[in-house]
Amino acid sequence: MTDSYSEYERKQIAQQEYNASIHKGLPIKIGSGKNTKLIGTVRQVITDKTGLNAYVVESPDKKTVSILYKGSEGIGQEGSKVDWIDNDIPMAKNITTATPKATSQLKSAAKTLNKVLEDYPNAKIDVYGHSLGSMDAQYALANVSDVNRISGAYVYEGPNTYPALTDKQKAKADALKYRIHNYIDPKDFVTLGYVKNTSNHKFDLNSQNAVGIVYHVDSKSRINPVEQHMWGGYQWNSDGSLQIESDSSAWENKYSSSLDAVSLGMYNFSTLKSQRKKDGKLSKNETFFLDSVQAGLIAQGLVTASETVKSEVETAKKDAVNEAEELFQSTKTAPWGISELSIDEIQEAFAGAGVTYDSIVTKVEDHFAKKGSKVDEIATAYSQLETKIQTGINDALAADSNLAQEFNQWSVQ
Numbered sequence: 001m002t003d004s005y006s007e008y009e010r011k012q013i014a015q016q017e018y019n020a021s022i023h024k025g026l027p028i029k030i031g032s033g034k035n036t037k038l039i040g041t042v043r044q045v046i047t048d049k050t051g052l053n054a055y056v057v058e059s060p061d062k063k064t065v066s067i068l069y070k071g072s073e074g075i076g077q078e079g080s081k082v083d084w085i086d087n088d089i090p091m092a093k094n095i096t097t098a099t100p101k102a103t104s105q106l107k108s109a110a111k112t113l114n115k116v117l118e119d120y121p122n123a124k125i126d127v128y129g130h131s132l133g134s135m136d137a138q139y140a141l142a143n144v145s146d147v148n149r150i151s152g153a154y155v156y157e158g159p160n161t162y163p164a165l166t167d168k169q170k171a172k173a174d175a176l177k178y179r180i181h182n183y184i185d186p187k188d189f190v191t192l193g194y195v196k197n198t199s200n201h202k203f204d205l206n207s208q209n210a211v212g213i214v215y216h217v218d219s220k221s222r223i224n225p226v227e228q229h230m231w232g233g234y235q236w237n238s239d240g241s242l243q244i245e246s247d248s249s250a251w252e253n254k255y256s257s258s259l260d261a262v263s264l265g266m267y268n269f270s271t272l273k274s275q276r277k278k279d280g281k282l283s284k285n286e287t288f289f290l291d292s293v294q295a296g297l298i299a300q301g302l303v304t305a306s307e308t309v310k311s312e313v314e315t316a317k318k319d320a321v322n323e324a325e326e327l328f329q330s331t332k333t334a335p336w337g338i339s340e341l342s343i344d345e346i347q348e349a350f351a352g353a354g355v356t357y358d359s360i361v362t363k364v365e366d367h368f369a370k371k372g373s374k375v376d377e378i379a380t381a382y383s384q385l386e387t388k389i390q391t392g393i394n395d396a397l398a399a400d401s402n403l404a405q406e407f408n409q410w411s412v413q
Contacts, residue, residue, distance in 0.1 A: 005037075006240025010154045010181075011231060013039055014128040017055065017070040028057050040066065046112055050105040051082035052136065054112050058120070064151060065123040067116055069109055069140075071131030071158075074226075088132055094164040095193045101164060102139055109136035110143035117149055124151035131190060131229065134158020134182075138211040141176055142169035147264060153180040153212065157229055160193030160210050173211045175267030178252065178260035180212025183242070185219045188229050196247060206247045213252045218243040254312075258304035265300070285402075292393045299386035306379035310372075317368035324364040 005013070012030040016022065016039075028039040043065075044056035053070035072083035087103045094101050117125060127150065129137030134155035141153055142165050153176070160182075165173060173180075184191040196206050196216055207214045219233030235243040244250070252259065 007242040008236050008240040009037070010128075011156070011234070011242075013066070014068065014130055014154060014156055015231070016057075017053075017068045017128065017130055017133055022055055040064075048108055049082075050103075050108045051079055051087060052105050052108045052112065053079075053133075054109065054136070056116055058123070063123060064126055065116060065120045066126040066128060067113060067137075067140075069127075069129035069133035069136040071129070071133040083132055087135075091135055091161070091164065092159060092192060095159050095161065096163075098163040100166045100169075102161075105132070106136055106139040106161075110140040113140040114143070114145045117145055123149075125149050126151050127153040128155070129158065130156045131158055135161050138162075138173070138180075138182075139165075139169075141180060142173040142211065144172065144176075147172060147175050147267060150176055150179055154183075155180070155212065156183045156231065157185060157188050157190055158182075159191065160214075162210050163193055165211075171267065171270070175264050177207065177212055177263055178256040179264075181215065181253075182207075182210065182212035183215045183217055185217045185228060185231075185233050186245070187219050187221055187233055189225060190229055196245075206249065207252060213249050213256070214247070215242070215249045216245040216247045218245045255308055258302075258308060261300050261304050262298065292389070295389050296386070296393075299389055303379070303383055303386055306383075310376065310379050313368065313372050317365075317372065320364050320368060321361065324361040327360055 009030055013028075016028055016030075022028075022042060022045065024042055024045050026042045028042060029036055030039060031037050038060060040057040040059040042055055043058045044054075046052060046054040046056070051073075055068040055070075057066045057068065059065070072088055073080040075084065083105075087105045090103050091106070093099070113125070113127070127137045127141060129135070135158045137153060137155045138158065138161040141150065142161070144150060162170065162173065184194055186196070194206075194210060194214055194216075195208075206216065217234055219228075220235060222228040222232045224232070237243060
């Protein structure tokens with residue numbers, strides 16, 4: 001999955017939810033000067049009696065439509081009563097008691113998302129939300145009519161709605177898990193219901209029983225709790241990335257492509273299996289079809305994961321060799337201010353101590369060559385497995401025209 005915006009830019013997009021002058025036809029831009037980017041144009045401003053405030057933004061190329069769910073109105077402001085009394089407080093109770101129930105605003109948010117999918121059938125959908133808007137977005141995604149149309153979701157400082165979802169809704173949220181990026185500031189009192197594992201083991205995922213990949217923001221403290229809640233504690237790196245505490249999000253994000261292929265694929269497989277079952281039974285051909293789909297999904301996930309590791313090793317090799325080259329170049333300079341020695345004399349002295357190009361650079365290259373060879377071997381094995389599975393399916397289809405006809409029919413459903 002590609003990402004054309006930095007984390008800082010995604011946050012800027014989400015902040016547009018609170019743009020007091022937002023209206024239909026307004027061009028949405030972020031950044032300033034030469035760094036200004038046009039996100040798109042506001043096509044719809046949605047409000048209703050549940051307190052829902054949402055904005056539909058269409059990108060200039062019409063390939064992406066973003067939905068921005070606004071958070072709660074400030075206490076005492078118009079609309080605050082319905083946000084806090086009818087939605088925030090009841091949802092906090094549902095989350096803390098693990099009661100699978102949603103408020104009227106969250107249900108309205110889900111209807112809005114599905115209506116956007118209907119209104120823009122050729123577009124991919126991005127979803128944004130902050131605070132109550134994050135809960136709106138999480139619940140909407142757990143009820144989306146077509147999981148495959150969701151390109152990405154970016155939610156901030158909202159309670160974890162996962163405990164308040166039904167099993168069916170949780171399954172859909174899990175399918176989309178690696179397309180949803182859920183940012184929480186641990187110093188923000190609003191972020192209820194998340195659990196951070198402290199074992200520092202990458203497989204003890206902090207995102208379990210949550211909607212999306214959960215990022216624990218490495219934030220600074222703000223005296224004003226409202227400022228803390230409104231992204232005030234976020235700290236940004238020069239490349240636009242967000243400073244995150246040590247948690248499993250880095251590992252999950254790194255392998256999100258392969259994890260997404262499996263989680264979304266297995267959800268579609270489960271849906272397909274339910275559709276194919278008749279009276280609780282599957283025919284021999286249906287069983288073969290479903291088994292082939294499942295095997296293909298797992299193989300695809302393994303191939304994608306191995307490609308990620310391969311790319312990672314190649315990057316690490318390049319960086320390490322560059323550092324080794326720089327280190328070797330430093331041996332051509334006299335240490336400790338000794339200027340009487342020539343370059344040849346200096347290198348001869350280093351060589352006498354075993355410090356040579358081979359011992360510094362070549363050794364690093366050899367080290368990574370071995371790792372790269374092992375990764376290539378694994379990647380090739382997974383690729384061959386995927387090919388063998390497809391070859392076996394093709395051979396079966398070639399031998400049975402009825403099976404081939406059924407495969408073609410089921411594959412397009």
